[in-house]
Amino acid sequence: xxxxxxxxxxxxxxxxxxxxxxxxxxxxxxxxxxxxxxxxxxxxxxxxxxxxxxxxxxxxxxxxxxxxxxxxxxxxxxxxxxxxxxxxxxxxxxxxxxxxxxxxxxxxxxxxxxxxxxxxxxxxxxxxxxxxxxxxxxxxxxxxxxxxxxxxxxxxxxxxxxxxxxxxxxxxxxxxxxxxxxxxxxxxxxxxxxxxxxxxxxxxxxxxxxxxxxxxxxxxxxxxxxxxxxxxxxxxxxxxxxxxxxxxxxxxxxxxxxxxxxxxxxxxxxxxxxxxxxxxxxxxxxxxxxxxxxxxxxxxxxxxxxxxxxxxxxxxxxxxxxxxxxxxxxxxxxxxxxxxxxxxxxxxxxxxxxxxxxxxxxxxxxxxxxxxxxxxxxxxxxxxxxxxxxxxxxxxxxxxxxxxxxxxxxxxxxxxxxxxxxxxxxxxxxxxxxxxxxxxxxxxxxxxxxxxxxxxxxxxxxxxxxxxxxxxxxxxxxxxxxxxxxxxxxxxxxxxxxxxxxxxxxxxxxxxxxxxxxxxxxxxxxxxxxxxxxxxxxxxxxxxxxxxxxxxxxxxxxxxxxxxxxxxxxxxxxxxxxxxxxxxxxxxxxxxxxxxxxxxxxxxxxxxxxxxxxxxxxxxxxxx
Ligand code: G6P
Numbered sequence: 001x002x003x004x005x006x007x008x009x010x011x012x013x014x015x016x017x018x019x020x021x022x023x024x025x026x027x028x029x030x031x032x033x034x035x036x037x038x039x040x041x042x043x044x045x046x047x048x049x050x051x052x053x054x055x056x057x058x059x060x061x062x063x064x065x066x067x068x069x070x071x072x073x074x075x076x077x078x079x080x081x082x083x084x085x086x087x088x089x090x091x092x093x094x095x096x097x098x099x100x101x102x103x104x105x106x107x108x109x110x111x112x113x114x115x116x117x118x119x120x121x122x123x124x125x126x127x128x129x130x131x132x133x134x135x136x137x138x139x140x141x142x143x144x145x146x147x148x149x150x151x152x153x154x155x156x157x158x159x160x161x162x163x164x165x166x167x168x169x170x171x172x173x174x175x176x177x178x179x180x181x182x183x184x185x186x187x188x189x190x191x192x193x194x195x196x197x198x199x200x201x202x203x204x205x206x207x208x209x210x211x212x213x214x215x216x217x218x219x220x221x222x223x224x225x226x227x228x229x230x231x232x233x234x235x236x237x238x239x240x241x242x243x244x245x246x247x248x249x250x251x252x253x254x255x256x257x258x259x260x261x262x263x264x265x266x267x268x269x270x271x272x273x274x275x276x277x278x279x280x281x282x283x284x285x286x287x288x289x290x291x292x293x294x295x296x297x298x299x300x301x302x303x304x305x306x307x308x309x310x311x312x313x314x315x316x317x318x319x320x321x322x323x324x325x326x327x328x329x330x331x332x333x334x335x336x337x338x339x340x341x342x343x344x345x346x347x348x349x350x351x352x353x354x355x356x357x358x359x360x361x362x363x364x365x366x367x368x369x370x371x372x373x374x375x376x377x378x379x380x381x382x383x384x385x386x387x388x389x390x391x392x393x394x395x396x397x398x399x400x401x402x403x404x405x406x407x408x409x410x411x412x413x414x415x416x417x418x419x420x421x422x423x424x425x426x427x428x429x430x431x432x433x434x435x436x437x438x439x440x441x442x443x444x445x446x447x448x449x450x451x452x453x454x455x456x457x458x459x460x461x462x463x464x465x466x467x468x469x470x471x472x473x474x475x476x477x478x479x480x481x482x483x484x485x486x487x488x489x490x491x492x493x494x495x496x497x498x499x500x501x502x503x504x505x506x507x508x509x510x511x512x513x514x515x516x517x518x519x520x521x522x523x524x525x526x527x528x529x530x531x532x533x534x535x536x537x538x539x540x541x542x543x544x545x546x547x548x549x550x551x552x553x554x555x556x557x558x559x560x561x562x563x564x565x566x567x568x569x570x571x572x573x574x575x576x577x578x579x580x581x582x583x584x585x586x587x588x589x590x591x592x593x594x595x596x597x598x599x600x601x602x603x604x605x606x607x608x609x610x611x612x613x614x615x616x617x618x619x620x621x622x623x624x
Pocket of ligand 1: 315316317318319362363364365366367368371414415416617618619620621
């Protein structure tokens with residue numbers, strides 16, 4: 001949610017900042033801006049509503065030059081999407097520029113105080129501008145006497161600390177001041193910020209993907225850190241002014257990993273990466289000998305695992321849907337009562353949770369504000385809280401007591417795809433591990449392992465259906481929406497199929513348990529509203545078939561996903577049948593979601609949508 005990049009070094013800052021912003025565009029793309037301090041100690045800024053491409057054009061028409069600066073790509077929270085509201089924002093003197101990710105909740109009160117103190121120079125409606133003005137005022141007040149540059153640096157850092165202590169809300173910020181050469185300041189609370197350490201140059205960014213092309217040495221800042229960054233050094237301190245010692249870590253992936261390659265969109269690339277990402281999610285975690293899963297990252301001994309009485313899975317969006325599948329899978333494999341909770345609801349209510357409840361926060365980015373809030377709340381209540389994250393250095397990964405990494409590689413497309421199937425694999429491994437400590441026999445454990453190991457090849461088979469799915473998508477470009485139905489393990493896949501369709505095609509789409517059709521949804525059925533049924537030939541196939549007949553009788557088109565025997569039985573009922581490989585019921589969601597990802601993708605492409613950057617969305621939602 002909003003992306004920040006800062007640079008200080010010997011190179012020309014503009015191309016580095018623009019390149020970084022392009023890589024962060026998944027975080028928000030309502031407007032963008034850049035502020036560079038030029039050789040005459042003047043801040044040059046270019047900003048506009050629209051995407052990085054519009055900003056690049058603006059800069060091409062009126063170039064900016066300098067070796068340090070900051071930049072921002074925005075997902076609007078406070079204030080409309082306009083040029084004025086685009087970041088960076090300035091203080092009252094116009095000598096300080098600030099880019100911000102997060103929400104300053106008490107900005108109105110702070111603004112009123114500044115206005116009372118005589119500040120009338122506000123140019124935008126944003127909370128960010130208020131913070132810039134506050135820091136600027138505190139800095140000027142502290143520089144009443146003439147000071148040298150080194151003293152100015154200290155005073156600016158102090159002004160940042162004093163201002164941030166008055167702030168209620170969240171922030172990741174990057175800042176420059178025209179009076180202090182080759183110096184940028186960063187700070188974070190609740191919104192991620194990473195420092196990239198280069199040779200005679202340093203970087204700030206919301207996410208390492210923005211800077212990995214320049215350096216793979218990174219320092220992940222903690223909440224309440226303030227960092228003063230220069231060409232050859234950086235200094236981290238807390239809001240209270242205590243020096244902070246942080247380790248430099250190596251970024252796991254390279255710039256190559258975040259390229260689109262030959263694919264037209266990241267989303268398609270990531271869908272096609274699933275044989276590998278699913279394999280990586282279970283690599284080294286299966287023990288054929290003991291017929292179980294090995295998840296050392298949980299940091300729990302067998303006794304503690306044995307004592308788990310209840311599991312809560314929490315997350316948002318696609319991660320929540322993974323949790324919903326996880327509920328079915330864990331209960332069926334381990335027979336442990338499992339609940340799924342919307343992170344945004346869970347964190348604000350008093351869910352009864354007995355001792356020995358294990359909470360899993362599921363999040364690809366590891367930065368989703370609501371999921372992080374849920375994690376913190378369950379820790380506050382004394383529950384063991386673990387993360388299922390893709391982003392290794394993310395806040396959720398760092399604040400949980402253990403967990404399981406997805407190792408899916410960077411996911412850039414805003415619509416989550418490969419992270420979802422990795423989450424499903426991990427939840428299955430958790431079910432297998434806990435199941436084998438309870439009711440699951442060695443024979444059943446061994447069968448599960450065999451089926452898990454076969455998954456990557458089966459996913460490859462499913463991906464071969466791409467042409468068929470593209471042809472189906474083309475038939476349905478004129479529709480008024482789509483309904484998705486499934487039962488049991490595949491009910492959450494109906495939700496996920498509908499979410500993918502909504503997110504990237506903007507078509508109306510809803511997912512439901514198939515049996516709910518007759519309780520209201522059937523009123524929607526008509527020839528221009530196809531229904532997608534996920535109906536493998538399992539114990540409840542005939543019930544799904546009844547629901548399909550009900551749609552058919554009302555002239556609703558049907559697209560059915562099934563397994564080999566089901567395909568024969570669906571002749572004459574479904575208009576289109578997508579046949580999936582046979583697989584144990586609890587693993588079917590890992591296969592059945594893939595045609596739905598592809599269906600949404602091809603409908604979106606057919607409708608000319610911006611697949612990787614859908615309207616109004618952002619990949620990493622760090623506001624509540
Ligand atoms: C946003 C994204 C979704 C994603 C959700 C949770 O809403 O648009 O695609 O599923 O956040 O993200 P997380 O990083 O926590 O998995």
